[in-house]
Amino acid sequence: MAESPRSPHPRIRLDDNFASPIRFSLLASLGEGIELDFATLRDVLQCGDSALSKAIAHLQAAGYVAARRGVVGGRQRTWVRSTAAGRDAFAAHLNALREIVALGRGGEPL
Template sequence: MTSHPRHGLDDAFQTPIRFSLMAALREDAEMDFRMLREMLETSDSVLSKAIGHLEQLGYVRTVKGYVGSRPRTWAASTVTGRRAFRRHVAALRAIADGGG
């Protein structure tokens, strides 16, 4: 007996913002905070919390720096994060296809 595909879901991606953030950070794409905020149509606070949560899990890394004199934060997914996200999406697909 095989287990239900829901067991392949990762709690880290259970919120729409964290799921959308990982989808936006494909492969080695590094995006700045402002671009992510606009793309995901969310507030600074919500995005910051989502990035922080995924960073604690090792799914996202951030780099802080400056463009001119303005502070900037860039985010990118890690190899671990991309693998976890692919497993999560595969589980969603299996569930949607009637897996079980």
Template sequence: MTDTPSAPHPRTRLDDNFASPIRFSLMASLSDGVELDFAALREILQCGDSPLSKAISHLQAAEYIVARKGSLGSRPRTWVHSTSAGRAAFAGHLQALREIVALGGGPAL
């Protein structure tokens, strides 16, 4: 055995902000700077208002997304888009997942 330090396991680069399946799916939905409204996200993610609202609040606090409020006609609306920091963090998270799979000899993602 050598005393050469090995590189840290890729799991150490996983971002806990994406640990929730809804937050993970939300970021995946907002790739490439897409902006979606709350109702569209709720339909895409197939979740209720409360879990989606909590996911948005969490990712907004991490500065990974921006939610803006406005109205369409007389109806209030919330639109959400990812920030460059959020897209970079999500890309890093995905890369760490790919490296974990590769270490295990599983299929490439």
């Protein structure tokens, strides 16, 4: 009797765009309808300006976040929000992580 083919390990569905803890945390902070300014994101994520700028640029290039710029009180500001593609990719990444944890506990994937 032939063994049924095993399904691929869920790790192959992890999205490398979330390999950085800052990029992962950034998307986690931006749920649907949430738009945060750069300074608030920097404070929430407890990271430096350069690291946050790089994370935003990376996720923007992937199509996962959108940034808009404006002026408030004579100062340049940047606001960031997640895109539908970013939210979908993040949800799929979280599902893959949950399946990995379930497998590690001896259970079947969720």
